[in-house]
Amino acid sequence: MPVPCVAMEVTVVARYRKAVTYGIHALLAALEESGESCTLRYGTSPEETAGHIAAAAGTRVLVLWSFYSPDAAAMTAELAAVRALADGPDVLHIAGGVHATAEPQHVLDSGWDLAGIGEGESTIVSLVAALRADTPLRDVPGLALRDHDGVALRTRPAPQLPLDAHRSFPAVRRHVGPIELTRGCRYACRFCQTPFMFGGQFRHRSVESVRAHVRQMRVFGLKDVRFITPTSLSYGTPGPDADLAKVEELLSGVREELPDDGRIFFGSFPSEVRPEHVTPEAMVLLRRYVNNDNIIIGAQSGSDKILAASGRGHGAGPVRDAVRIAVEHGFRVNVDFMFGMPGEDAADQADSLRLAEDLVDLGARIHTHTFMPLPGTPWRDADPAFIPVQTMKRLDTLAQRGEAYGHWRKQAEHSARLAETARAYPRRTRRRRVEE
Ligand code: SF4
Incomplete structure (x- = not known):
């Protein structure tokens, strides 16, 4: 259902996927608040996205994409499929979000016309205004454009504004x-x-x-x-x-x-909540006001060595205390764990499994993750630790008993793919700015 706007010169087509709705909503809220004139359409599938692009012929079409790093390969294939169905000289595809921010060169090389760098609220408003006025995109903050030789050319940074500057979602019920x-x-x-x-x-x-x-x-x-x-x-x-x-x-x-x-x-x-914040006073307060019967606690590891190396800022002891306190105050507790963090050895994994099993005995469920070397992070280029079959079997046993859940096996595949991208795009890749 199109949301009517005043003018028709620019059509914004949001590739609207469940995984990224929150970020898209924030952009649409900023656009709505700005009063910038455009027509908004929502592509809930590649075919619908292409259909909107084709139907918008005669206007300047901006297609918004957002995705997380593990989805970059799948989204690249989808972009190619959409382009094959509908394309044209007035169609611009922009990818925003954390992957585009960290790896703009990869995004441009993958087929997008623009990468949105950083927080997108001011960028989307300026970009629509520039497309309507036909002014240079180099003046829009928070973009990477493809330069004459294919190198990502960055415009000035987008500001990081106070959160009250924009709403979290537009004034449309479905969003x-x-x-x-x-x-x-x-x-x-x-x-x-x-x-x-x-x-x-x-x-x-x-x-x-x-x-x-x-x-x-x-x-x-x-x-x-x-x-x-x-x-x-x-x-x-x-x-x-x-x-x-x-x-x-x-x-x-x-x-x-x-x-x-x-x-x-x-x-x-x-x-979620951090373990050291789970105190009896905090739980009494939550009990007074909230309706959730569960809370999520980030633990990540049972090894104090790995927790220190990962910069978590807490040890394993507070995790055990937090689960006990939360359970005593009537919450069901889900605890995030991450296996395969850099430097993790067999003893560290044994500590994590022991802590996970102890927490299960206290009544918690374990949300299991595999370390992924995510772009932009200090561990982007770090090697994931080996996760032996014995560790996998113990995690599977927890899952079969309903005591653990998560996509940790899938994340292990993503981890390998991310490492490949990191090798192809080393940190020293040249960064070119408009001011140069
Ligand atoms: S830096 Fe640590 S505490 Fe902050 S959001 Fe990330 S995992 Fe959570």
């Missing part, structure tokens, strides 16, 4: 989703793309802005509120310690906006 509570992360876990993409400090959305989102949701009759944040109990604080007064101000404010049967989900999907 309402979790409210982005915090962007950026002060922790520096070496496997994680969040600090690279959004910066090494927290930017929290104000309570008033969150309440305004909830009021908007109520207009559509929606009563369930979820949040996006790297670490839920860091809300309102710049540092490592939780500020429970701030968290309560947030949750009580949301509760005031909701009807009696409204529900708050906090510390559960799509967010």
